[in-house]
Amino acid sequence: MAVHISRRRFLAGTASAAGLAALGTGCSSSGGKTTLTIMGNRPSEITDQDVAEFEAKHPDVKIKMVTVSTTLLTAMFAAGNPPDVVRDQGVPNTPYLVARGLAENLDPYFAKSTVLSPDKLAQVDDTWRYDGKEQGKGPRYGLAKDYSQDAMVWCNTKPFEKAKVELPSAMDPISYDEMLDIGQRLTSRSGAKYSTYGVYPPYDVSLTAGFLNMVASAGGSIFNDDFSKVDFSAPEPLSALQWYLKYAHAKVGPTVARPLAAGAWPAFDGNQLAMVGYGYWFSGEIATDTKLQGDVHFMAAPQFGKKRVSPCFSATGHWIPKASKNKDAAWAFFEHYFGGPPAIRRAESGWGLPGVKSMEAKLPTAKPYQKQSVTVQQNEFKYYSVLKFSPYISISAIDASLSQELVKGLDSGASAGKLADAVNNTLNPLLKQGKELIT
Amino acid sequence: MTTSVVGDAVRSAQRPAQATQGWKRYRGRTFYAFISPWLLGFILLTLFPLGYALWLSLTNYDGLTGRYHYVGAQNYTDILSDNDALHALWRTGLYTLITVPAGIVLGLALAVLVNRPIKGRPLFRALLYMPAVVPIVGSALCFKLLFNSDYGMLNSVLGWFGISSIDWLADPTVFWVMIAMTLWGVGSTMIISLSGLQGIPQELQEAARVDGANGWQVFRRITVPLLSPIILFEVITGVIFAVQAFIPALLLSVQSASTTVTSVPQSNYLYMIHVYAQYFAYGRFGYASALLWVLFALILILTLVIFKASASTVFYESGPDEPATRRERRMA
Numbered sequence: 169m170a171v172h173i174s175r176r177r178f179l180a181g182t183a184s185a186a187g188l189a190a191l192g193t194g195c196s197s198s199g200g201k202t203t204l205t206i207m208g209n210r211p212s213e214i215t216d217q218d219v220a221e222f223e224a225k226h227p228d229v230k231i232k233m234v235t236v237s238t239t240l241l242t243a244m245f246a247a248g249n250p251p252d253v254v255r256d257q258g259v260p261n262t263p264y265l266v267a268r269g270l271a272e273n274l275d276p277y278f279a280k281s282t283v284l285s286p287d288k289l290a291q292v293d294d295t296w297r298y299d300g301k302e303q304g305k306g307p308r309y310g311l312a313k314d315y316s317q318d319a320m321v322w323c324n325t326k327p328f329e330k331a332k333v334e335l336p337s338a339m340d341p342i343s344y345d346e347m348l349d350i351g352q353r354l355t356s357r358s359g360a361k362y363s364t365y366g367v368y369p370p371y372d373v374s375l376t377a378g379f380l381n382m383v384a385s386a387g388g389s390i391f392n393d394d395f396s397k398v399d400f401s402a403p404e405p406l407s408a409l410q411w412y413l414k415y416a417h418a419k420v421g422p423t424v425a426r427p428l429a430a431g432a433w434p435a436f437d438g439n440q441l442a443m444v445g446y447g448y449w450f451s452g453e454i455a456t457d458t459k460l461q462g463d464v465h466f467m468a469a470p471q472f473g474k475k476r477v478s479p480c481f482s483a484t485g486h487w488i489p490k491a492s493k494n495k496d497a498a499w500a501f502f503e504h505y506f507g508g509p510p511a512i513r514r515a516e517s518g519w520g521l522p523g524v525k526s527m528e529a530k531l532p533t534a535k536p537y538q539k540q541s542v543t544v545q546q547n548e549f550k551y552y553s554v555l556k557f558s559p560y561i562s563i564s565a566i567d568a569s570l571s572q573e574l575v576k577g578l579d580s581g582a583s584a585g586k587l588a589d590a591v592n593n594t595l596n597p598l599l600k601q602g603k604e605l606i607t
Numbered sequence: 608m609t610t611s612v613v614g615d616a617v618r619s620a621q622r623p624a625q626a627t628q629g630w631k632r633y634r635g636r637t638f639y640a641f642i643s644p645w646l647l648g649f650i651l652l653t654l655f656p657l658g659y660a661l662w663l664s665l666t667n668y669d670g671l672t673g674r675y676h677y678v679g680a681q682n683y684t685d686i687l688s689d690n691d692a693l694h695a696l697w698r699t700g701l702y703t704l705i706t707v708p709a710g711i712v713l714g715l716a717l718a719v720l721v722n723r724p725i726k727g728r729p730l731f732r733a734l735l736y737m738p739a740v741v742p743i744v745g746s747a748l749c750f751k752l753l754f755n756s757d758y759g760m761l762n763s764v765l766g767w768f769g770i771s772s773i774d775w776l777a778d779p780t781v782f783w784v785m786i787a788m789t790l791w792g793v794g795s796t797m798i799i800s801l802s803g804l805q806g807i808p809q810e811l812q813e814a815a816r817v818d819g820a821n822g823w824q825v826f827r828r829i830t831v832p833l834l835s836p837i838i839l840f841e842v843i844t845g846v847i848f849a850v851q852a853f854i855p856a857l858l859l860s861v862q863s864a865s866t867t868v869t870s871v872p873q874s875n876y877l878y879m880i881h882v883y884a885q886y887f888a889y890g891r892f893g894y895a896s897a898l899l900w901v902l903f904a905l906i907l908i909l910t911l912v913i914f915k916a917s918a919s920t921v922f923y924e925s926g927p928d929e930p931a932t933r934r935e936r937r938m939a
Contacts (some may be wrong), residue, residue, distance in 0.1 A: 238887055239886075239887050242670045242671060242887070245670075245671060246670070268671055268672045268673075269673070270671060358771065358772060359762075359771030359772035359773065360756040360762070360771075360772045360773055360774035360777075361756055361757050361762055361766075361772035362756075362757055424870045425777060425778070425870070425872070426774060426777050427861040427870070428861070429751060429755050429757070429776070429861055440757075562890055564867065564887075564888050564889075564890070565888060565889045565890060567867050567888070568867045568868070568869040568884055568888035568889055569869070569889075571867050571869050571870040572691070572867075572869035572870070572884075575869070575870055575871075575872065575873060576873055579778045579872075579873055594889075598889060598890075598891070601667055601669070602669070602672075604667075604676070605667070605669060605672045605674050605675065605676075606672060606674070
């Protein structure tokens with residue numbers, strides 16, 4: 169009566185079970201309630217209150233948060249089970265996502281919405297549009313939760329007073345060379361130990377966007393007309409690379425090879441960093457330290473070339489994957505998060521400029537530093553510009569190549585031309601491959 | 608009478624069958640039931656990923672785009688012209704060459720020390736082993752604080768002697784910080800060596816001493832040869848771990864919005880850092896999978912080479928008339 173299992177039969181059975189288990193990861197059970205999977209930052213960006221309010225308003229939906237991670241997102245897409253809402257940056261990623269058919273066209277939802285009708289959206293939300301050729305045109309694929317003109321600069325006045333250096337004008341831009349000169353006068357160090365870092369130029373939000381901003385100001389582009397090639401050896405990108413090397417060799421602030429161990433905020437808050445290239449959103453951080461609030465000065469984005477530009481580097485927000493199984497619930501979350509009470513609370517906190525126009529009036533102005541920053545910001549709106557990105561390559565690849573070659577170049581003393589060639593040699597094959605895959 | 612004899616014989620023959628009651632009747636099934644969790648895990652977590660990575664390595668899959676093309680062996684040939692991959696391989700080789708012998712020698716030295724009948728021996732053993740059980744993230748944080756150029760304790764101490772501060776966590780010094788951090792966990796090697804030392808028969812060492820051998824001669828001629836299988840195990844596992852090292856290099860570098868995995872200082876740019884960068888920074892899933900398969904082959908070759916090289920130097924426990932090393936056994 170004993171049942172005999174042959175080795176072959178057992179192995180076949182185990183392999184089948186393993187296969188079924190692997191396939192099973194792609195399926196999800198609802199169990200009566202819709203589970204809305206959001207890849208986002210909780211509680212820093214999506215607060216417990218935001219979630220509780222939404223779930224109270226939509227009792228049939230349960231929110232499940234997953235950590236923001238490119239690795240995880242890739243794995244979830246590979247398993248055919250992507251999140252329903254994904255946090256991302258509209259400026260560098262919209263063409264890339266749309267060209268790969270990953271993001272859902274949200275125009276039908278916007279057309280029906282009273283909370284988020286297109287006339288209510290801020291200009292920055294256009295960075296989430298792409299018509300297949302040009303960013304800023306065509307259907308909408310996402311929304312910015314908030315944004316800033318990220319090449320602007322915050323000064324901590326304490327190091328300025330200590331070094332007896334005059335504060336730069338808040339409204340009129342200084343040049344990058346002037347910024348470097350001021351940074352040199354503010355820097356205080358002994359060997360590798362800094363008691364004051366003079367300046368951290370606007371590279372910390374995004375190294376690539378920091379370069380594109382400089383190149384755009386100089387009247388150039390790193391891309392050719394159809395975004396299928398980069399050329400960092402062209403005069404404008406090359407001059408931006410040369411400036412970066414000059415800044416790094418001046419040893420007046422952190423670089424990709426020698427970053428700040430704990431980030432810019434602790435150094436700025438501790439009067440160790442005099443100038444940092446951050447946008448309006450930093451006022452939300454400053455709000456957490458009442459002592460610092462009397463010692464800050466917000467100023468216009470420095471100007472690298474002849475043209476005054478002040479772009480948004482990220483337009484951080486969310487998009488809905490085309491493969492999402494809960495698009496209606498995802499849109500309900502959009503209306504709540506971008507147009508409801510969470511959006512009002514975000515605007516009132518000073519953590520960035522709102523993605524909905526009417527909420528600009530909610531920006532905080534009660535304290536002198538808040539009033540000064542809002543005044544400077546309102547003037548800076550005139551110089552708002554949009555950076556251009558390629559649909560054939562991800563910003564993470566450009567960031568990776570730039571930072572890798574800069575780390576190598578700063579150690580070896582390589583010239584800007586050599587760095588430019590190395591970046592071109594890395595990125596152009598990737599662009600070629602990206603174009604082949606999506607066309 | 609005959610019937611009775613036959614009946615006894617039948618009953619006698621049936622006895623063993625009756626003895627196998629319950630689960631013992633299904634030995635085959637029981638065996639497979641016990642190994643099936645491992646086998647399932649092996650298929651799901653090893654065999655399938657290996658096969659999938661092999662398939663990916665023959666394509667230009669980028670991780671997010673649904674479409675990809677078969678590219679044959681191109682990803683493998685590209686490795687030969689990838690200077691970053693070759694640089695990463697060289698740094699990994701150097702890291703392995705330093706950490707594996709140093710870890711074994713240090714671990715053995717500590718094991719010899721704590722194997723002596725000294726006062727407070729259990730305490731010393733616990734203290735020396737403790738760093739090995741501290742999570743690597745905690746160790747890395749401590750090392751970063753210790754070696755921080757602005758606030759680190761080391762630069763403060765140097766400052767007392769008027770020595771200028773050093774940027775320890777940048778090239779080239781960060782490599783030695785990584786080596787120090789790796790060797791900080793030498794307690795695990797110590798424990799393995801200690802168990803080996805305790806398995807060496809005392810009478811052999813005493814006999815050598817009676818014959819006039821001093822402490823060093825006993826260690827060299829008796830202890831080390833008898834420990835050689837343990838040392839071989841440490842070499843092989845040490846090499847496999849060192850070649851795949853990733854976390855120490857990543858944790859010692861600063862990660863922020865403006866830095867990526869490729870900002871890891873060049874002296875700590877290990878092979879697995881390059882693999883990770885190719886997967887998740889550059890989105891070159893096909894190429895990264897080829898890099899992993901090359902690493903897999905390299906580990907296999909290294910293991911074989913170590914086994915071959917150890918044939919005449921590793922002594923296995925044997926009787927008086929049996930050959931002690933594998934080479935001698937083959938010759939016999």
